[in-house]
Amino acid sequence: MSDAAHPIGMFDSGVGGLTVARAVIDLLPHEDLIYFGDTARCPYGPRAADEVRKFALEIMDALVEEEVKLLVVACNSASSAALDEARARYAVPIVDVIAPGVKAAVAATRNRRVGLIGTHRTVESGAYEKAMATTRANVSIHARACPRFVEFVERGDTSSDELLDLAREYLQPLRESDIDTLILGCTHYPLLSGVIQYVMGSGVVLISSAEAIAAEIFAELKDRNLLSRNRAMGAHRFVSSSEQGITSELGNRFLGPEFKDIEHRPWDKR
Template identity: 55%
Template sequence: MTEAPIGVFDSGFGGLTVAREVLDQLPHESVLYLGDTARTPYGPRPIAQVREFSLECLDRLVEHGVKALVIACNSASAAVLADARERYAVPVVEVIRPAVRRAMAVTRNGKIGVISTAATHQSRAYLDSFVAAPPSVHVASQACPRFVELVEAGVTSGPEVIEVARDYLAPLQERDVDTLILGCTHYPLLTQALQYVLGEQVQLVSSAAATAADLFRVLTDSGLLAAQDNEPVHQWLTTGDPDGFHYLARRFLGPEVEQVHRAFVGRADERLAAQ
């Protein structure tokens, strides 16, 4: 069981930044990644539909024999975390609470900013995760919808990114935040631009890095860490076009993405697979 892969699920490509952190922080672990690119984005969808799609994808990963699940999607984390932990016998890790814990640990003045997609911002998932924080902690949330478009277009630096970042980050700078949570798994690819706009005095917290660190803790506590001599095997699945996924996946993650296979998920896909 310890040599079984870690299942990483995302609605599309952003979760590959989480997979990248898992590969870096847990180099002996195998990863089985599933991106639901045929039905992305999840953000505009009703929460009941996000829950349905997410559980279908997680079910498929569990069928492949994973030893742990990582929900590398903010919308899905907010929609299905409680259900997933009751539904599956393997540990389940998500992206929101690890980032919140990390931000609480590193802030110096108690003023924390969160940037995310419009859907995650509207869900208040990050703000709700600070409910147990002391009164001295103040959290400000900012939706940054254009960031995902820029990243998927391959535009992660340059004047356009800087201009958009200045516009989005200005309200948070006015609040004197000293810590910023990158509350979308696309955003780590914008780290340099965000740090340039904010200045070195602001600590950036990547939900991807925090999630991988939390995964290491969970696997260690559960006795599920792979052996140091384990030779990992990584697999990449998409519900959409494998060629299109492969092109973007190598941009997000790197040369570890070799072959990409089509995964049939959900009732409509199962009918298609049977034809």
């Protein structure tokens, strides 16, 4: 089997990365895809950087063993903790969530004041600020950790009064910062776009990096002559590290009809 026929490997700490999987399937329908959600150890955001790095490298090791042709780190916390080491460790190309989000924000902002929401791990890492500095776009980032958003998404709550109250609490400092663009710096957060947009107002552009990530994956595969030659719909595998993590209801909400049965792969049984 040629390298072009190998699957794309993607992972996240839970179900949030399925928003990226959706965009990849839409743009690259003929590609095979393996998605791993580390639901047994979710969320990554409150964990120490070394622990997140260890988890991320374990998962990428497993995906490389599956002979993937490209790795997608569909998790902001993992990208900020493990990306540099991963690129030195693996021969396959790696696409992360941070750089595409920054590029999209630079293109969208009018007043050069961009907000960022994410987990504590992502916000404290400074990864978005570092990526923004490389653009030389003279754009300031105003960051705010929103750690509890993940738990609402993981339990399927995207519109309750409790969530709305929490969003108002989290986002008020950003409303006062006069931002015109807001990066959703966690792949779970696009499922909360309705509430976030309601609180921030229609004048703020929300940046979900899923489509930008899919475009970068296309470019990487095209440049390396790794686009699938298959004309049929690609095969999609969804793997979880716990039986309770990715339910059919959540999978269908994130991904739609392409969501299939979940395989469970506890780490102690690999």
